[in-house]
Amino acid sequence: MILVLFLAAILWGIGALMGAPYRSRLAMVVVLFLGVLALQMVLPAGHPLREATGGSPALWLLIAGFVVVVLIYRRGLQILRRRAEVRQPQAIQGEPAQKGQFSETELNRYARHIVLHELGGPGQKRLKGARVLVIGAGGLGAPALQYLAAAGIGSIGIIDNDVVENANLQRQVIHRDADIGMPKVFSAQAAMLAQNPFVVVRPYHRRLADEIAAELFADYDLILDGTDNFTTRYLSNRVAVEQGKPLISGALSQWEGQLSVFDPAHSGPCYQCVFPEAPSAGLAPSCAEAGVVGPLPGVIGSMMAVEAIKVVADAGTPMRGQMLIYDALYGETRTITLKRRSDCPICGNGHAKAHGG
DSSP: OHHHHHHHHHHHHHHHHTTOOHHHHHHHHHHHHHHHHHHHHHSOTTOHHHHHTTSOHHHHHHHHHHHHHHHHHHHHHHHHHHHHHHHHHHHHHHHHHHSSSOOHHHHHHTHHHHTSTTTHHHHHHHHHHOEEEEEOSSTTHHHHHHHHHHHTOSEEEEEOOOBOOGGGGGTOTTSOGGGTTSBHHHHHHHHHHHHOTTSEEEEEOSOOOHHHHHHHHTTOSEEEEOOSOHHHHHHHHHHHHHTTOOEEEEEEEBTEEEEEEEOGGGTOOOHHHHOOSOOOTTTSOOHHHHOBOTHHHHHHHHHHHHHHHHHHHTOSOOOBTEEEEEETTTTEEEEEEOOOOTTOTTTSHHHHHHTTO
C-alpha cells in the first residue's frame, strides 16, 4: 500500500513540475488507482504483486469511498460559495442603486461619463434610474451586459435558459472556465456585480415565452434582443411594440453583424417591417452551425450597449430607422435606411386601428 501511495505522490509531483492542470494530475492518480484495484480483483490471494499493493481490494474500496465523499463535500462548498458571492453584493450594494443619489465612489466611477457634454450628471442619473432587459446572455448579450453594468444602468434583467458550455468561451467573455455547467444568467450576474456592485441584476433562468413576455417587459424601459432564433425575435418585437418600448436588436453570422433600434413609438419601423417572415430552414444558420469569429459579438454587443445608453440618456441620434451592417472580414461598415410598412401586422395602420390607435 505504501508503494502505491509513493507512486501516486511521484505522479502528482511530476505533473505539478510540468505545469499539468489539476484535473490532469487527478486523472493520472485515478488511472493508477484503477490499475491497482484491477490487480487486487484479478490476482489470486497471496500473490506477491497483490500483497505489495495492499493485499485486499476492500481497503482500496474504502479509501475510494472516503475520497468520493470528500470531493462531493468540496463541490457542495464551491456551489454554496458561488451563490453567496452572487447574492451578497446585490444585498449589500444593490440598495444604493435604487436611491436617487450618487455615492462618492459612484461619482468617481462615472466621472468620464459626467464630463461628456451629451451625458453629464443628468444623463448619468437617467442611466442610474433606467431598467433594461437583455434577452440572451450569449455572444451578443455578454458584452452588452458587461458594458451596461459598467455604465451604471441601475437595474438590468437577464433572461436565458442555457448553461455555460466550453464552446461558449471563445466569444462569450462574461463567462469563465470555472462557470461551465452554471446557468448563464447566474454566471453573468456574478461577473456584473463583481465589476460594479452599485447596480441591481435580476436573473431569469428560463426561456422567453409568450405567457411571461408581457408581464416581464412591463418591468423594464428598454429591451435588448441578443437571441439567435426568429421565434424569440418576433415575440420580443410584438410585445415591445404593444408596450411602446424601444427594442435594440443585433444579429451575427460568421464575419458579419448587424444592429438596429426598432421603435415604432418614435415613427420608426419594427423588426417585422424589415423581416416580414422567418427565412427558410438553412438560409439563416445559427452560430453553432455556421461559425462566428470570436471578437465579432463583442463589437456588435458593445454597440448595442452604446445605443441603449443613447436611448436612455436621450443623447445623440439612436439608430431608429437605420441598420448598421459590419463586415469584419473586409473591414467594411455600411448603414441602410429602414422604412415602416403600412401593412405590417405588428405596427402597421391596420394594427393601429384594431388597437384603437
